[in-house]
Amino acid sequence: MDHSVHRPSGTEVLLAHGSGGRSMHQLVDGLIIPHLNNPLLARMDDQAVLDISGVRLGFTTDSFVVDPLFFPGGDIGALAVNGTVNDLAMGGARPLYLSLALILEEGFALAELERILLSIRGAAEACGVQIVTGDTKVVHRGSADKLFINTAGVGVIAGETRITCSGAAVGDRILLSGTLGDHGMAIMSRREGFQFEAPIESDTAPLWSLVEAMLAAAPGAIHAMRDPTRGGLASAVNEIAQHSAVGMRLQEQAIPVREPVRGACEMLGLDPLYVANEGKLIALVHPAHAERVLAAAQSHPLGRDARLIGTVVEDAEHLVVLDTAFGGSRIVDLLAGDPLPRIC
Amino acid sequence: MDHSVHRPSGTEVLLAHGSGGRSMHQLVDGLIIPHLNNPLLARMDDQAVLDISGVRLGFTTDSFVVDPLFFPGGDIGALAVNGTVNDLAMGGARPLYLSLALILEEGFALAELERILLSIRGAAEACGVQIVTGDTKVVHRGSADKLFINTAGVGVIAGETRITCSGAAVGDRILLSGTLGDHGMAIMSRREGFQFEAPIESDTAPLWSLVEAMLAAAPGAIHAMRDPTRGGLASAVNEIAQHSAVGMRLQEQAIPVREPVRGACEMLGLDPLYVANEGKLIALVHPAHAERVLAAAQSHPLGRDARLIGTVVEDAEHLVVLDTAFGGSRIVDLLAGDPLPRIC
Numbered sequence: 001m002d003h004s005v006h007r008p009s010g011t012e013v014l015l016a017h018g019s020g021g022r023s024m025h026q027l028v029d030g031l032i033i034p035h036l037n038n039p040l041l042a043r044m045d046d047q048a049v050l051d052i053s054g055v056r057l058g059f060t061t062d063s064f065v066v067d068p069l070f071f072p073g074g075d076i077g078a079l080a081v082n083g084t085v086n087d088l089a090m091g092g093a094r095p096l097y098l099s100l101a102l103i104l105e106e107g108f109a110l111a112e113l114e115r116i117l118l119s120i121r122g123a124a125e126a127c128g129v130q131i132v133t134g135d136t137k138v139v140h141r142g143s144a145d146k147l148f149i150n151t152a153g154v155g156v157i158a159g160e161t162r163i164t165c166s167g168a169a170v171g172d173r174i175l176l177s178g179t180l181g182d183h184g185m186a187i188m189s190r191r192e193g194f195q196f197e198a199p200i201e202s203d204t205a206p207l208w209s210l211v212e213a214m215l216a217a218a219p220g221a222i223h224a225m226r227d228p229t230r231g232g233l234a235s236a237v238n239e240i241a242q243h244s245a246v247g248m249r250l251q252e253q254a255i256p257v258r259e260p261v262r263g264a265c266e267m268l269g270l271d272p273l274y275v276a277n278e279g280k281l282i283a284l285v286h287p288a289h290a291e292r293v294l295a296a297a298q299s300h301p302l303g304r305d306a307r308l309i310g311t312v313v314e315d316a317e318h319l320v321v322l323d324t325a326f327g328g329s330r331i332v333d334l335l336a337g338d339p340l341p342r343i344c
Numbered sequence: 345m346d347h348s349v350h351r352p353s354g355t356e357v358l359l360a361h362g363s364g365g366r367s368m369h370q371l372v373d374g375l376i377i378p379h380l381n382n383p384l385l386a387r388m389d390d391q392a393v394l395d396i397s398g399v400r401l402g403f404t405t406d407s408f409v410v411d412p413l414f415f416p417g418g419d420i421g422a423l424a425v426n427g428t429v430n431d432l433a434m435g436g437a438r439p440l441y442l443s444l445a446l447i448l449e450e451g452f453a454l455a456e457l458e459r460i461l462l463s464i465r466g467a468a469e470a471c472g473v474q475i476v477t478g479d480t481k482v483v484h485r486g487s488a489d490k491l492f493i494n495t496a497g498v499g500v501i502a503g504e505t506r507i508t509c510s511g512a513a514v515g516d517r518i519l520l521s522g523t524l525g526d527h528g529m530a531i532m533s534r535r536e537g538f539q540f541e542a543p544i545e546s547d548t549a550p551l552w553s554l555v556e557a558m559l560a561a562a563p564g565a566i567h568a569m570r571d572p573t574r575g576g577l578a579s580a581v582n583e584i585a586q587h588s589a590v591g592m593r594l595q596e597q598a599i600p601v602r603e604p605v606r607g608a609c610e611m612l613g614l615d616p617l618y619v620a621n622e623g624k625l626i627a628l629v630h631p632a633h634a635e636r637v638l639a640a641a642q643s644h645p646l647g648r649d650a651r652l653i654g655t656v657v658e659d660a661e662h663l664v665v666l667d668t669a670f671g672g673s674r675i676v677d678l679l680a681g682d683p684l685p686r687i688c
Contacts, residue, residue, distance in 0.1 A: 013452040018482025028480055031454065035461035036444070036468075040476040048476035050441055052500055055399045061443035061496055065481045065488075097394055099405035099496050100380070103447075108357040110375065117379035124380075132384040132392035135494075136372055137409045138362030139686060143489035144409075150479075152405055152443050152496030156396055342483060 006030050014338075020231025020276070021335025044243060045165050046087040046226065049157060056159070058093025060084060061152040067342040069112065069146060071190040073182075073201030076149055077119035079278060079344060082206045083229070084153040085127050089208040090225040090281065092163040092215060093155030095127065101135040101150040108146050116147070127206035129153070160220065167223040168244035172312040173290035175283040176254075177210060177297055178203070178305040180233055181261040184275035187343050189264060198260040205279030210302045214283060217296035221289035227281050229344055231335045232274040236282055237310075237320050238334050244284075247315020250322045250332065254309040273322075274335050276343045284312060350374050358682075364575025364620070365679025388587060389509050390431040390570065393501060400503070402437025404428055405496040411686040413460065413491060415534040417526075417545030420493055421463035423622060423688060426550045427573070428497040429471050433552040434569040434625065436507040436559060437499030439471065445479040445494040452490050460491070471550035473497070504564065511567035512588035517634035518654040519627040520598075521554060521647045522547070524577055525605040528619035531687050533608060542604040549623030554646045558627060561640035565633035571625045573688055575679045576618040580626055581654075581664050582678050588628075591659020594666045594676065598653040617666075618679050620687045628656060 007030040008017065016023035033042055040048050047060035064080045085095040100120065104113070124131055182203040189200050207227065215222060224244065228236040233255070241248050257265075257272045265272050279302060285293045290308055297303030320332040351374040352361065360367035377386055384392050391404035408424045429439040444464065448457070468475055526547040533544050551571065558566060568588065572580035577599070585592050601609075601616045609616050623646060629637045634652055641647030664676040 008454060011454055013448045013450055013454065013457065013482055015450050015482050015484065017448070018480060024480065028478075031458065032446075032461060032478065032480065035458065036465055036475050036478075038474050038476060040441075040474060041478065048441065048443075050476065050498065052401065052440070052498075053399045055397045057396065057498070059441060059443065059498055060477050061445045061494065062479045063445045063447050063481045063494060065447060065483050067487075096396070097384075097392065097403060099392075099403065101405045101407045101494050101496075102376075103407050103409060103492055104357045104361070106357055106359050110352060110355055110357065113357065114375065114379065117376060121380055130382050130384060131380050132382060132394065133404050134372075134376065134380075134385065135406045136362065136368065136376065137407045137686075138357055138359050138682075139409050139489060140359065142486070143411075143686075144492070145483060145487040148447055148488070148492065150405065150407060150445050150494040150496075152445075152494075154394065154396075154401070154403055154498065338482075342481075342487075 015341045016338040019335055019338035020235050045091055047091040047093060049091060056157040058088045058091045058155040058157055060087040062087060063148060063150040064344060065148050065342050066344050068190055071202055072186045072199055074204040075116060075119050076147065077116035078123040079204050080149040080151045081120055081123035082204050082278060083344065084151040085129060085206045085208055086227045088153045088155035089211045090227055092161035093157045095129045095153055095155040095208050097132045097154045098129050099133045099152045100131045103144055103148040104138045105144040105146050106138055106141040127208060163222055163225055165224050165226060165240045166243040168240050168246055168284040168312050169223060170246055170312050170314050171287050172223055172284040173287050173308045174248065174310040175285055175294055176307055176309045177281045177303045179256045179258050180277060181257055181265060181272040181275035183278040184340055184343050185261045185264045188340060196260045196264060200260050200264060203277055203279035205302055207281055207302065210297065210300045213296045213300050214293050218289035218292050221286040221293055222283050224284040225281055228277050230276050232276055234273040234332045235334055240284060241318045241320055245318060247313045247318055248310055248320040249313050250310035252322050252325045254307045256305045256307060270339060273332060359685045360682040363679055363682035364579050369678065389435055391435040391437060393435060400501040402432045402435045402499040402501055404431040405494065406431060407492060407494045408688060409492050409686050410688050412534055415546055416530045416543055418548040419460055419463050420491065421460035422467040423548050424493040424495045425464055425467035426548050426622060427688065428495040429473060429550040429552055430571045432497045432499035433555045434571055436505035437501045439473045439497055439499040439552050441476045441498045442473050443477045443496045444475050447488055447492040448482045449488040449490050450482055450485045471552060507566055507569055509568050509570060509584045510587040512584050512590055512628040512656050513567060514590055514656050514658050515631045516567055516628040516656040517631050517652045518592065519629055519638055519641065520651055520653045521625045521641055522649040523600045523602050524621060525601055525609060525616040525619035527622040528684055528687050529605045529608045532684060540604045540608060544604050544608060547621055547623035549646055551625055551646060554641060554644045557640045557644050558637050562633035562636050565630040565637055566627050568628040569625055572621050574620050576620055578617040578676045579678055584628060585662045585664055589662060591657045591662055592654055592664040593657050594654035596666050596669045598651045600649045600651060614683060617676060
């Protein structure tokens with residue numbers, strides 16, 4: 001498979017450029033990163049690691065453009081806090097401080113803004129981060145869709161922690177912390193007005209306390225982490241495979257998906273491996289400590305459904321291969337196109 | 345004058361809520377800040393000051409929604425770098441690292457994106473900051489206007505530096521680093537297609553090296569700083585007056601405004617005191633050191649036109665009063681309404 005980086009081929013920005021999949025990689029790796037030319041940025045983790053006077057900090061940013069603003073299990077406010085907290089946690093950084101920048105469309109209801117602010121406050125209090133600086137812009141009616149939120153985050157990384165998406169090693173076990181696809185299908189069902197027998201709720205949650213428990217179970221054993229948001233598990237494992245120059249072998253039967261999510265995916269022709277999650281992580285763990293880290297995850301409320309879903313293998317092409325439930329195998333590539341725009 | 349904080353009175357977001365003036369204060373101080381309930385945020389400086397393991401950091405965020413994206417003297421990319429660098433500098437923080445988050449409208453020309461990325465790179469290199477982490481989102485055509493940029497910034501604050509908008513003291517001299525209104529009128533003239541004899545260019549520039557020179561001239565002498573962006577000089581001095589619980593007396597004749605800017609303002613019925621600047625600062629300086637700090641500013645290319653424009657006075661109502669060129673005086677209040685939306 002050709003994983004070399006090409007510029008985007010057209011002349012315009014496409015929805016697929018925001019997908020988390022192949023097109024986004026072309027835009028980001030092929031155009032944005034080269035133009036900015038910075039080694040810390042080129043590392044392409046979910047967060048930058050800064051060393052300031054001997055203090056190691058994680059620093060990250062995320063904009064949230066999810067549509068609708070309110071959905072089963074959460075809203076854009078909780079998502080904006082948890083998403084940035086999780087990007088810090090994926091580098092082993094304890095989240096401490098967030099910024100909050102709002103872009104508001106003229107005419108947006110203050111009552112909805114207020115609901116979202118209260119959700120932001122609740123989410124921040126729930127995971128012990130403080131929102132310490134902010135910005136508010138307003139654009140004309142029709143120049144934005146209701147509300148966009150950006151949060152940036154600063155966290156502190158303990159002395160010996162070294163977690164990076166280029167850190168996976170052959171033999172590492174792949175831990176997935178829970179069920180796939182809940183967030184994406186909650187958004188889709190709300191957006192499309194689907195009714196399912198069992199309600200599908202977003203899994204949006206702050207992952208730091210889970211990460212902390214996993215790190216404590218076996219210090220140094222976690223080599224890489226990623227939260228499978230846009231582009232889903234498929235994109236997250238492919239990114240780690242490419243940056244670590246390894247292959248991955250996944251077992252489909254080990255990957256938990258809730259029944260209603262599976263049903264909704266089938267109805268819409270979507271593969272749960274590509275659907276966004278907002279409260280799950282994958283961790284690449286040294287094989288000698290994988291069971292211990294798994295047990296720590298399963299003891300945490302956010303990791304109850306954690307499973308070991310595969311293994312890192314040698315592969316010059318850095319492929320991700322899935323052993324299917326039917327005894328075959330297939331290549332799991334980056335997402336192509338964008339079946340689920342504005343999912344976060 | 346009643347400076348107590350009221351909630352916004354209507355039920356919807358208005359353009360004026362993004363103005364930098366009275367309405368924005370109602371939205372931010374009356375709704376956003378109380379809901380988020382955080383003492384670091386309530387400090388209301390342009391940046392938060394964080395103490396992490398004894399290292400003092402400045403942390404700030406700004407979204408940029410300027411229309412048009414390209415204007416005389418700059419573009420949204422340079423603005424996004426300089427704006428955040430300046431918010432850090434206003435707290436005496438040496439800017440080190442920026443995040444960069446793009447919200448792109450489907451259909452936006454990649455060639456324009458590329459031009460803006462190169463401008464971002466140039467602006468970052470010019471002031472020695474690194475863009476270390478980022479995010480890219482794409483929304484449907486019509487759900488955003490071309491491109492919005494958010495930058496957050498992290499900088500380091502030297503041990504003894506204590507600069508805050510609540511730090512102005514009676515007797516302090518008010519230093520303005522240069523001419524007023526250039527950015528706002530450059531945007532307006534480009535937006536409205538005005539032609540002036542002398543071209544008006546945005547003053548967008550990174551202010552840290554100027555701040556550094558001023559700090560070095562008289563350590564501890566600068567009590568407060570603000571860059572007069574949205575809402576202009578009038579908003580910046582009013583904010584400091586309120587947070588420091590003092591009054592201000594300004595001399596109109598000392599305030600430099602370029603002739604073409606003055607002419608454009610007259611034509612549009614705008615007061616240069618309320619027009620946005622993107623490469624200017626005001627500093628509140630201990631009177632014993634004001635001349636020395638002024639000389640340092642004037643020796644710097646970005647402070648050549650610096651002037652002492654007024655004095656901090658006792659005033660229980662925290663009024664800003666301008667002694668006019670004609671020998672009268674008038675109260676300079678916060679901006680009401682928003683004559684210049686999407687100026688930054």
